[in-house]
Amino acid sequence: MFQFEAEANAGQPATMPVLVTGAFGRIGQEVLKRLVSEGHTAVAFDVPSKSNRRAAQRFGDKARVVWGDIRSTEDVDAAVKGCDAIIHNAGILAPMTEQQPELAYAVNVVGTQNIMKAMATQSSIPRLVYASTFSVCGPREPGGPPLTANDPAIGTDNYTSNKTECERIIRESGLPWVIFRIGVSVSAQTKDFSPDIFRLLFGIDPKTRIEYVHPRDVALAQVRAIEAPEALGKILMIGGGESCRMTFKDFYAAIFGASGVGELPAEAYGQRPYYCDWVDTTESQAILQYQEHTFDDFICEFRHESRWTRPIVRLFSPLIRSYLLQYSDAWQARKR
Secondary structure, rough: OOEEEEOOOOOOOOOOOEEEEEOOOOOHHHHHHHHHHHOOEEEEEOOOOHHHHHHHHOHHHHHHEEEOOOOHHHHHHHHOOOOEEEEEEOOOOOOOOHHHHHHHHHHHHHHHHHHHHHHHOOOOOOOOEEEEHHHHHHHEEEOOOOOOOOOOOOOOOOHHHHHHHHHHHOOOOOOEEEEEEOOOOOOOOOOOOOOHHHHHHEOOOOOOOOEEEOOOHHHHHHHOOOOOHHHOOEEEEEOOOOEEEEEEHHHHHHHHHHHHOOOHHHHOOEEOOOOOEEEOOOOHHHHHHOOOOOHHHHHHHHHOOOOOHHHHHOOOOOOHHHHHHHOHHHHHHHOO
């Protein structure tokens, strides 16, 4: 059941009330900061976990918080009521979507349906900005042109099937929408380095191309999309631009180097195609003007975040690399 907390700052003139789902996730918090800085009334919707409650405290009275479950129509109706725009970031990501498919579908697809139903009941219909992923374009062999919004959405696993279905629901709704297909967007504070993540990453062909986009740039694009008339009814590719284009090999080298772990052997990586590539952001950048950070900016932030742990990691790097390699199927196959 929902409950309201933390009234909006009465002294702050608001341009419009904007609901953010998944508000205390990586990108959601950046969206809240941007909304507050631009004078909007930020309405944050998320589940009341301990970590989310701690994150909410950092916003104080600058945002109105609605605790609830996106699977609950009652909770979603309460959150959507009176909002002029909705930035929908809530969802379950891979690999959890593959491990808990029923939960993932309920959150990702049913949750989005609940948002659309609640939108349709408002006297003034809000605009939806939906966070999809460039992964819906399917696995890619290295090379070829960058992905575009004209590439069809293809469900190749639970995660991309969920996103593909959500895109269809939104496009067929008759309601005002903008869909973002977002590139790789991790922050310097990302802590999700579970064994399942490493198993996934080690299997990918290191020649696979990826395009990074900083979470603050995604947030800027989302906030600008709530009002930009040119964005309405469009699928927009969201990436960092040429300064954020690389291969997985480059990405691994930068991350492991900045952390102090050091380079892992080439034989650790597989040859599996993956649903990543560079993206054509010509249209999204022309409309939203959001590309303000480079991949090098992210690495600098990552180095700063790991400045105290890096000397220790370097000291134990051989042991850490040995630990990581146990999650590489390619590496383990060499030992059989």
